[in-house]
């Protein structure tokens with residue numbers, strides 16, 4: 001080929017490369033890091049193994065392979081894939097550690113195109129895939145962007161019932177003696193904020209999901225910064241709606257710019273603008289596809305309060321994600337997500353006959369969001385997956401019956417065979433909690449060799465849904 005011919009071909013070749021950014025979304029412990037580790041692992045092994053039969057491009061033998069390439073943003077940490085693999089291949093195998101900050105990974109996926117000119121030129125195309133990982137807690141801050149300090153305080157304070165009220169006892173007792181109209185005392189505010197933060201940690205430890213502001217429990221590099229030192233507080237008279245009420249109030253109700261209340265409100269606004277908005281602007285504005293990971297099983301075991309708390313947290317978040325033009329993300333950051341997948345994670349914790357129930361339970365949970373997305377022409381789907389399998393499914397024989405069962409090794413190293421229970425097909429009614437309990441036992445990941453892909457369930461179906469059209 002002549003030099004010019006070669007250059008034209010190179011140019012055409014480069015123009016064939018495409019790019020996709022996938023948002024992996026999910027509450028804390030939903031399985032994001034395990035999912036990203038498995039996704040990378042499956043794709044890296046795709047050139048040597050037949051591990052993704054449901055990915056069309058792999059099934060048609062058009063997938064050449066994938067490799068890690070340097071990410072574009074050099075200011076973000078690299079996703080700790082090697083560390084995750086070390087943990088999964090340790091003896092005994094361990095789960096990757098919880099995420100404390102943002103990280104990113106980029107893969108180049110090489111494939112043979114089926115499309116016109118690309119097919120004729122018989123050159124391979126490359127799809128660059130970017131994925132980010134972040135602590136699930138930070139996701140809970142998205143709805144906060146749509147609330148004033150007054151509204152947020154009201155929402156937080158109205159939730160202080162049941163377990164939450166007990167956990168908040170120390171902080172609430174201090175609030176009894178706190179006068180928000182007095183001149184702000186930074187030390188006092190820092191001390192009360194520490195008690196509020198302690199309450200949030202306790203909520204998290206008690207298995208509750210609605211823990212907001214998310215950075216308070218996982219501050220990343222903001223540890224100790226005043227922007228993380230505020231707490232919900234009822235507006236003192238005269239401060240609620242300053243412009244309207246000011247004229248008609250006697251002087252003693254005049255909003256005091258130097259009061260504790262003004263300081264709390266200012267910090268909340270700074271948190272909204274400098275922390276939350278920055279995070280979403282930087283990461284969520286450029287995504288094309290989204291996968292929302294939901295662990296329905298752990299809350300099913302933890303009981304009614306935990307389950308409803310998780311469902312509520314998910315719905316609050318999905319409200320902000322609303323995929324129409326008027327959604328918060330699009331309004332603020334012109335997000336352009338065109339496909340969303342909801343995945344019920346850790347499906348290897350239930351026997352395969354329960355997978356359909358797991359999907360229909362998740363479908364019911366996300367139904368309002370799904371309806372809206374469909375109206376906006378955004379494709380949605382629900383699946384159940386196990387990013388990294390920890391159990392093997394089989395049967396145990398009881399008399400003449402074969403009962404489905406799971407076998408795994410607990411985190412303490414004890415081999416166990418069990419039937420964890422039925423997954424309700426619909427959102428559980430109140431009496432469900434009296435008669436049923438789902439048994440969730442945490443297992444070690446299954447052992448796998450370094451040169452083998454991690455055992456998974458339906459990761460190929462996920463990849464087909466998220467990337468299939470980009471790999472044609």
Ligand SMILES: Nc1nc2c(ncn2[C@@H]2O[C@H](COP(=O)(O)OP(=O)(O)OP(=O)(O)O)[C@@H](O)[C@H]2O)c(=O)[nH]1
Pocket residue numbers: 026027028029030031032033034035095096097098099100134135136137345346347348349385386387388389390391442443
């Ligand atoms: N059995 C099974 N357990 C899983 C799977 N994926 C995740 N887990 C379990 O869920 C835990 C949390 O998974 P992570 O991937 O760390 O969750 P995360 O969403 O990244 O959590 P944060 O980083 O805390 O937001 C793991 O430590 C495992 O115990 C899976 O596919 N199968």
Ligand SMILES: [Mg+2]
Pocket residue numbers: 032033034097098099133134135136
């Ligand atoms: Mg994580």
